[in-house]
Amino acid sequence: MRQLLQRTLLRHRDLAAIQLLVCDVDGVLTDGGLHYDAQGQVLKRFDVRDGLAIRMLQRAGLEVAFLSGGRSGAIEQRAAHLDIRHCLVGVGDKLSALRQLQADLQCARQQTAFIGDDLNDLTVRPATGLLISPADGAPGLRCQADWVLRRRGGDGAVRELAEALLQRRGLWRQLNREGWREGNA
Template identity: 40%
Template sequence: MSTLIQDPNYPEQVLNKASNIKLLICDVDGVLSNGQVIIGNNSEELKTFNIKDGFGIKCLQKSGIAVAIITGRNSKIVEKRCQELGIEHYYQGQSNKQEAFDTLCKDLSVQPEQICHIGDDLPDLPLLVQVGLGVTVADGHWLMQQHADWITQNNGGFGAVREVCDLILHSQNKLEAIHQDYLTKAQPSGVKQ
């Protein structure tokens, strides 16, 4: 069985920026979730997360790329999701995200040009314009789209983060190995490709 690794045909400038990334910082509402907040009877906050995004994050981590969260809201469910995904660096209740950003740069010894930030709305704009790869989601605010290096095809909460993970991995020649690993696992034993 022959393998076909699809080249998504990313713009060269975006690939160059992505090839330097050592840290992905994600917003939550409107990026990892669809932006809707459901508040239950007991003031319990509910959000939905996309499993594809979670798998992409795990692939980044296994490939040596750190992932962090900086979000303006406080939510127990975000803490739980970070624990599930093994995201150690998450900052909630950040109305001004710069302080958390500066802390991450120092703690992880990364420069802004080695960071990809994905956000959807104006509180994310200051980080978007100072990182090496600024990304917004397909349904991101128009000003974010105007200043982003790249815009995902998917809306926030619907696989946009996975797109960014694949972009970074592809740019660093790590995605094909992941694909090959799963293609190999899909082969019946004894069958060679």
């Protein structure tokens, strides 16, 4: 029932107005697990389809940013691989960081979507037009999210979101018909 209500509400929102997609990393672009090697370095698994989705959004003119409380080196490497211009890591106050990013990009609240997975992501609510959670987000976030995706974090959640944004812009059908020609992500 909740998903039906969310889909109905989303139809009335203008997804095409979204110009900035801000992604938490751990639990959104990864499964949230932390793996350590023998030297104590953190290893993270990123979903390649999420990466391609980010590339497609960028090609469609959306700005994609990473905003994470964590800092591991893996986040920065993934951001560089995807040509993410705004990779904010080690952030304690996500709301302030998001508002500064919006000011830098001259992007309004209604043009901003944020996807996060836990209670520390709720703080950005006043600065977002669309707050999104993966299927396995924390219950407190899922209850307040505008949209709870069907996919889990690190398992295609960003891809699901990207497909909806691209469909709303009328670009998804062409991508499905002609394919993607700009390489993997």
